[in-house]
Amino acid sequence: MIKTINVHQLKVGMYIEDLGMSWLNHPFLKTRRLIKSDQDIKKIKQYGLLSIKIDTTKGGDVDPSGDGRPRPQAVMLSPAEPQPETFEPEELTTETLSALADTVSVQDEIAQVTRVYSEFLNRTRVFLSHVQIEKPINLEEIASDLDELIQSVFRNRYALSALVKLKTFDEYTYTHSVNVCVLALTLGRFLDFPLQKLRAVGIGALFHDLGKMAIPEKIINKPGPLTMDEFREIQKHPYLSAKLLKNADHVSREVIECALFHHERYGGQGYPKGLKANEIPLAAQVISLADVYDAMTSDRVYRKKINLHETLRIMYAGRAVQFDPVLVSNLVKCLGVYPIGSLVKLNTGEMGLVAEIDSHNLTNPKIILINESDPAGRHSPQVLDLASQSEEKSNNPRRIVGVDAPEKWNIDPAKYLLNEPSFTVCCSG
Ligand SMILES: [Fe+2]
Incomplete structure (x- = not known):
């Protein structure tokens, strides 16, 4: 009872x-x-x-x-009897999260979190497929799973955001919601958000586009340009998302604002209210950056994806117009100038895939050299630490001179970065 x-x-x-x-x-x-x-x-x-x-x-x-x-009840155990296993880790606090900070390597964290991410994606898909516009939604169950993702971005700040960009797990609608959530949590961790704010950002990110379910699919997935009427229809979705979240139990104002304001822009040209700069809540600005970054780096019906480095460059160029200049700089610092999975060209004519980022030396990551005779990357990939090369001040250290699209060279970064747990470090040259 x-x-x-x-x-x-x-x-x-x-x-x-x-x-x-x-x-x-x-x-x-x-x-x-x-x-x-x-x-x-x-x-x-x-x-x-x-x-x-x-x-x-x-x-x-x-x-x-x-x-x-x-x-006493029948289900109670006496103190002498073994207690049932609950599989519950310690409760999360901002302090326990801080203790997790960067305790695991990128490769190990990706290996650990891939299953968590896939399960979370499946649960989100099932959840979203059952949402009905006129009925209250219950976020509590799916929301608590979010803590596993939050712990992951603390164990390694780069792994989860790298994973979501290395692998295509599912159709865009669901992966986009979860990826925006992952990227917003990653940026939120970088900005030192406390746990409760991270949770609000995570939920807001996961459900920012919920209102699109009330808009005809032929408009949402239209391959060509939208008419003015269609665009006006699309512009209703932040309001609709906010309305659905408002009807749910235990949803904070901050979460609702994330959904309502995720299309506002720093210069005031966004919608629905045309808010400017600091009028836009910080959490909504974080989601907006994550939303744009994931959309630009994903294949869509009307265009191919843009590479990770180029996306950051375009977003950075839009600072003070589209995005808060400090916030977009932090996004670049948080993901790396060359995010994990980027294909970089070296001054030696060689190419490499970014495998690990040094947060103190963002332009000199660890890369896996591409072996032309082994484009699938199956045999002993060699990792080159560009930072240690530049420190050694050798006569002609390898350095990055450009980026390219992996698809153009038939290279699948996931094959290099997800299937080989250990690498041979090579620092010669
Ligand atoms: Fe949206």
């Missing part, structure tokens, strides 16, 4: 059904949980809740005599 109790009646062994608080505002990975220790109770009380819902069929109940002690 679901029962509302005073938070001071909470005891070890009770099963929490609902904290009565938005997931965005508490640090727990899941709302529904068994209280396993006094420490759990202490953490819950810290969040200033007055009442809480418990499920007495899954855990202890309050004593009807009113002394507040839980009554």
Whole structure:
């Protein structure tokens, strides 16, 4: 039975059904949980809740005599018995996230997070396919999975954003939502957003285009230019997204603003309100950058994708008009001047794929040299650290002189960067 109790009646062994608080505002990975220790109770009380819902069929109940002690239930274990495994990691806080910062290499993190990303993508697809415009949506379940992605961008700041650009997992509509979410979390981490703000940005990014579901598909996927009427129709989608989110439980104003303002532009030429510069909430500006970066670097029905470095160059050129100049500079610093997966041309005539970025030396990443006799990159790829070359001050250090599209050379960066977990480092030349 679901029962509302005073938070001071909470005891070890009770099963929490609902904290009565938005997931965005508490640090727990899941709302529904068994209280396993006094420490759990202490953490819950810290969040200033007055009442809480418990499920007495899954855990202890309050004593009807009113002394507040839980009554034993059939599902309860005595202290001597082993406790059930819950597979719940520690609750997230901004501090525990900081402790994760850059503890894992790009390759190891990509290997670890690929499954998480694929599952998240599948859940998002199922979720979005069940959304009905007139019915309230429940974000709580999908939202809590977001914490796994947040942890990933802390373990390695480059891995997840690299993964989403190296692999094509699914059709654009779903991958775009999740990719914007990943890129916004990556930039949010770079900007030192605290956990609660990261969660708001992640949810806002995931559902920024939700309102497009109410617009005819033939307009959304039209290969040619839009008529004025069609464009006016498209321009309704931020309002529609915001409306849907407003109807959902426990969604903060910040999340709603992310959806409502993700097409505003720094110079005031965006929509729906034509807001300028700092009038646009920071979280919405972060999503806007992630949205444009992912759209430009993805194949669309009406144009081919643009390479990662060139996209950043174009976006940087649009600073102070399209985007806040400081924010777009931070995007470049955050993804790298040559993001992972970029095909770079060297002064020696060789080509390489960017495999790792040195955050202190963005123009000299680690690259995998392309072996012309092995274009698929199956045999012992050699990694060259351009930063250490430039430090050695050799007579003719290798350096990047340009970029090119991997497709033009029949090179699949994913084959080089995702299938070979270990590389031989080569610093000669
Ligand atoms: Fe949009």
